[in-house]
Amino acid sequence: MGKYLVLQTDFGLGDGAVSAMYGVAHMVSDEVVVENLTHDIPPYDIWVASYRLYQTVQYWPKGTVFVSVVDPGVGSDRRSIVCKTESGHYIITPDNGSLTHIKHYQGLAEVRRIDELTSRLPHSEESHTFHGRDIYAYNGARLASGEINFEDLGEVVEPETLQQLELVDANEAKGILTGSIDVLDIRFGSLWTNIPLALFKEAGIVHGDSIQVSIFHEGNQVYQNIMMFAKSFADVHIGEPLVYVNSLVNMGVAVNQDSFSRLYHIGTGSSWTIQLRKAPKVIFD
Structure with missing residues (x-):
């Protein structure tokens, strides 16, 4: 010891x-x-x-x-x-x-x-x-x-x-990955989910893909957007959102150099759920 x-x-x-x-x-x-x-x-x-x-x-x-x-x-x-x-x-x-x-x-x-x-x-x-x-x-x-x-x-x-708190297990159904927003990366306001990278890989999602992100509070949708699955924050412009792999090898959602949770009033716990799915690439002329 x-x-x-x-x-x-x-x-x-x-x-x-x-x-x-x-x-x-x-x-x-x-x-x-x-x-x-x-x-x-x-x-x-x-x-x-x-x-x-x-x-x-x-x-x-x-x-x-x-x-x-x-x-x-x-x-x-x-x-x-x-x-x-x-x-x-x-x-x-x-x-x-x-x-x-x-x-x-x-x-x-x-x-x-x-x-x-x-x-x-x-x-x-x-x-x-x-x-x-x-x-x-x-x-x-x-x-x-x-x-x-x-x-x-x-x-x-x-x-x-033992006393237990309610947990929402991450799962995949028809290409939609669902989990909970468990906690924040406190100083930076990034969302840490319980969706493991392994589920992303099983769904055939790779870095650079566009991801549709939908966030729900007590079953009601409060946010939806399409963003890049990035290797690092530097892969997107300052102020742009991204999906990334956090230090526990689970999926995170962030805004480069800003607080996602503060900007969009997102909380944590089993009442906050998130869905991630591969989305078509969006091309702007």
């Missing part, structure tokens, strides 16, 4: 919450290397937290411990859990849907329930609103440092009993 502990929260960096989590981890062990996934998850947005884990976990060494705290139910009867993924990583998080994407796309090898009464920072028993510090960072550091083993953290939980 590489002693890496990677933190994700919706806390932001405007106060001392994240620093307190760092401090607890270093009190457990000076050898733990604490890093950040992000602390800019929108407040209470479990969907985005789930996706960012899916986006990131696989690119860290096996044995890395992740702590994800987007926890609107803190202090309630929701469970605190730790999982070992099929890829050999560990995630400590509330059982509120934060593992949805990891479970669906990468798989969980085993899940255990953490006892919030006994497995917590000493002398924190009277605090019920900062489990990110008192339970998750504390146990994450203990696991990352080797002070405890995965099996020491609690009793086995069946993965089928």
Whole structure:
């Protein structure tokens, strides 16, 4: 195990919450290397937290411990859990849907329930609103440092009993590829879909083809256009839209040097769906 502990929260960096989590981890062990996934998850947005884990976990060494705290139910009867993924990583998080994407796309090898009464920072028993510090960072550091083993953290939980968010699987029918707009490339406003490049290849679509893009919100069409399937943003003029392959090898939709989501008021989640299909080349005289 590489002693890496990677933190994700919706806390932001405007106060001392994240620093307190760092401090607890270093009190457990000076050898733990604490890093950040992000602390800019929108407040209470479990969907985005789930996706960012899916986006990131696989690119860290096996044995890395992740702590994800987007926890609107803190202090309630929701469970605190730790999982070992099929890829050999560990995630400590509330059982509120934060593992949805990891479970669906990468798989969980085993899940255990953490006892919030006994497995917590000493002398924190009277605090019920900062489990990110008192339970998750504390146990994450203990696991990352080797002070405890995965099996020491609690009793086995069946993965089928975990809370799950609704997902829309990508599919192809009669040349139309349908999926969901899962998340944004935040700073640039590009749309990241769950439609894999493999479906594009199966449909015979190659770079340079014209793609008809249709976007729906709760079943109502809100956008439609024809744009190039480009290798890079530089393949189109500034201000032009494009379809491209994102860093997870899924299809993305963007505007070169502008924000697609802001320009066209496009959101994310299972209520936002997208259809891509090969369109005839448009030639302007």
